[in-house]
Amino acid sequence: MSVHSLQMAGRAPSDVREAGKPLLEVSGLTLEYRTDDRVVRATHRVSFDVHRGDRYVLLGPSGCGKSSLLKSVAGFIPPREGSILLDGRPVTGPWPDRIVVFQEFDQLAPWKTVKENVMFSLTASKRATRKEAQAHALHWLNKVGLSGFEDAYPHTLSGGMKQRVAIARALAMQPDILLMDEPFAALDALTRRKMQEELQILWDEARFTMLFVTHSIEEALIIGNRVLLLSPHPGRVRAELNSHQFGLHSAGSEEFQAATRRVHHLLFEQAGEEHEVSQFPQVRPSALSQRRRQER
Ligand SMILES: Nc1ncnc2c1ncn2[C@@H]1O[C@H](COP(=O)(O)OP(=O)(O)O)[C@@H](O)[C@H]1O
Ligand SMILES: [Mg+2]
Numbered sequence: 001m002s003v004h005s006l007q008m009a010g011r012a013p014s015d016v017r018e019a020g021k022p023l024l025e026v027s028g029l030t031l032e033y034r035t036d037d038r039v040v041r042a043t044h045r046v047s048f049d050v051h052r053g054d055r056y057v058l059l060g061p062s063g064c065g066k067s068s069l070l071k072s073v074a075g076f077i078p079p080r081e082g083s084i085l086l087d088g089r090p091v092t093g094p095w096p097d098r099i100v101v102f103q104e105f106d107q108l109a110p111w112k113t114v115k116e117n118v119m120f121s122l123t124a125s126k127r128a129t130r131k132e133a134q135a136h137a138l139h140w141l142n143k144v145g146l147s148g149f150e151d152a153y154p155h156t157l158s159g160g161m162k163q164r165v166a167i168a169r170a171l172a173m174q175p176d177i178l179l180m181d182e183p184f185a186a187l188d189a190l191t192r193r194k195m196q197e198e199l200q201i202l203w204d205e206a207r208f209t210m211l212f213v214t215h216s217i218e219e220a221l222i223i224g225n226r227v228l229l230l231s232p233h234p235g236r237v238r239a240e241l242n243s244h245q246f247g248l249h250s251a252g253s254e255e256f257q258a259a260t261r262r263v264h265h266l267l268f269e270q271a272g273e274e275h276e277v278s279q280f281p282q283v284r285p286s287a288l289s290q291r292r293r294q295e296r
Helices: 067-075 114-122 128-144 159-173 189-206 218-224 254-269 285-295
Strands: 023-033 040-049 055-059 081-086 099-100 177-181 210-214 228-232 236-242
Touching: 023 067, 040 067, 040 081, 040 228, 040 236, 055 067, 055 218, 067 081, 067 177, 067 189, 067 218, 081 285, 099 159, 099 210, 114 159, 128 159, 159 189, 189 218, 189 236, 210 218, 228 254, 236 254
Parallel strands: 055 210, 055 228, 099 177, 177 210
Antiparallel strands: 023 040, 023 081, 228 236
């Protein structure tokens, strides 16, 4: 595949709608933080759709509003402008249909064992009895390769293992969408690669819907089937591309490297230009939705 066959399209919210109703519809989302003396605009009119089974990646440099977007989808930050619909209903606050996995290793309760950490969300939300929660916890801990560590406490685990627990805990809740905010960014390179591989295997088995935030171009192409490129201050959409053709197997290939350079160029070297996205081949709506149907 040549890099030119990467499908890049300027944001056109109507492009993909006919491929079936999106699970998540983010439309014209402007997010702001108000401090005593000023207003910080984190994102400006960002729009994107996530379909069921998507591995949708938000990619952009630090400060472009990725975490803000994720927190807003999670229900923690209300839109200043625009809307967020999940399954057609407006998001008005946090709910267990959206679970977040964060970058930080301290997201587990340190006084609970690994198994209790996974069980807690299930029992606290009354999604399961204690007995059911235990079965679910053991199932998902096994899936993330933590059988044998059920009774360990978080402080005895490595960073990678803690992130596995957080992922098991999130998936055990069977959310409509799993929200991941740079979950592997604080890991060493080898562990990070391993976790990317494991996430891919988990997704192949369970086919959950994922909204994944990263500032790593490589990670975005490996993890995502679609990638939204954001420019900073405030975050705006620069392009959206299909990346389902890449996986861990392709990292290092000539095509992959070329795609990485292309994305880098889109993200950084055209900064400040007004109509940069239109320089790339626009994908006709029918072609894009056809492609998307093939992916699923
Ligand atoms: N709590 C906050 N108060 C004020 N400004 C914030 C707050 N959180 C984030 N910001 C600002 O919003 C912008 C986007 O931040 P963020 O969403 O964390 O970006 P990213 O995750 O892409 O690094 C940045 O300019 C950041 O400084
Ligand atoms: Mg962030």
